[in-house]
Amino acid sequence: MGIAISMTVNGAAVSAEIDPRTLLVDFLRVNLGLTGTHVGCDTAQCGACTIHLDGRAVKSCNVLALQANGARVTTIEGLAGSGELHPMQAAFKECHGLQCGFCTPGMVMSAIDLVQRHPNADEATIRAQLEGNLCRCTGYHNIVKAVQQGAAAMSR
Amino acid sequence: MYAVEYQKAKSAADASGLIAKSGGRALAGGQSLIGAMKLRLAQPGTLVDLAGIPELAGIRVESGTLSIGAMTRHADVAGSADVKRTIPALAALAEGIGDRQVRNMGTIGGSLANNDPAADWPAAVLALGATVITHQRRxxxxxxxxxxxxxxxxxDEIITAVSFPVPRKAAYVKFPNPASRFALVGVFVAQLADGSARVAVTGAAPSVFRAASVEAALAKAFTPDAxxxxxVDAAGLSSDLHASAAYRAHLIPVIAARAVAAA
Incomplete structure (x- = not known):
């Protein structure tokens, strides 16, 4: 019952035989050991599982791994190049855009998708565009600040 | 979710054949179906993936109509210059569906085939008098x-595209449930090319419907006050823990007025 699947994850080619019902988030976490992508609600609401599928933010708990067959996937582990944090990661760290940190990988992945589409997003736009990411600590104020600082750093 | 087989279709006709043979279901973006399968509300034995079928893709403007391919993602409708130019209400509607991540996967064809009572797309299709095109018929x-x-x-019938006649003006406004963000009441108002007024309501009943009394009022004067x-009679409207039928009946003219003001 296994189906062959292959994709590019964080720049590396990966392939496996999987059960067709395998969710993309489980493929990333269990098969590839990329546990930076979190499972929060498992019902496509909280956004902790957000990754980039061909450059676009999606909720990997609501996508079958087979829907990513042949695609290019980026997870939180794929952002920092050669030991240096991605500007958005650095901004979350500097602005204390996290409390418990559980939602952070999804927040960062959504924030990068957001800034790529709205490089000069104001606070209202950031809040609206992050609708699909929930912070249970309610740390939104610093998250929005971090996204603004990260956006500025990404444009440099 | 229960075990499921997976097949990838090469064309709409191929998908139809695979579904007929397997008794399975079409997989578009999966943003409703996968959640339903996880909850075991849906238990298809086979999923037939429609992704990548060329005839289901693309947005086209022809004489007086806007055609949107069934597998077009909500985010791509929202961002389309052709949609913004011809029927901006559809771009705004698409931008209001779910959240960014859902809009990046979910499709117009999937939403219509699913016909969730609170989905946004059915209101646009009904109000604009659109045509749903399948691989067999219109x-x-x-x-x-x-x-x-x-x-x-x-x-085993596959939607390939939806064809919207371009109206004089149109707008969609929804009153979202504060938690789910689904429409408690959503109203799409349109003044069609022939000048007639059409009003379709989602979220308020088991399926999308036209609000005849609001249409009659707007036929006389296409104004928010009208x-x-x-x-709107509450008979037949949904009553649940979020809103009573009477409250939904009250909301329909209120939201319709906001939509007319935005059109």
């Missing part, structure tokens, strides 16, 4: 929506 909006999660589609003065 289905008028008034014949397409049959009831809760029920459409005129045969089990919409607001219309009376």
């Amino acid at each position: 289905i008028g909006a008034s014949d397409f929506f049959k009831g809760m999660y029920e459409t005129a589609l045969a089990a 919409a607001k003065a219309a009376h």
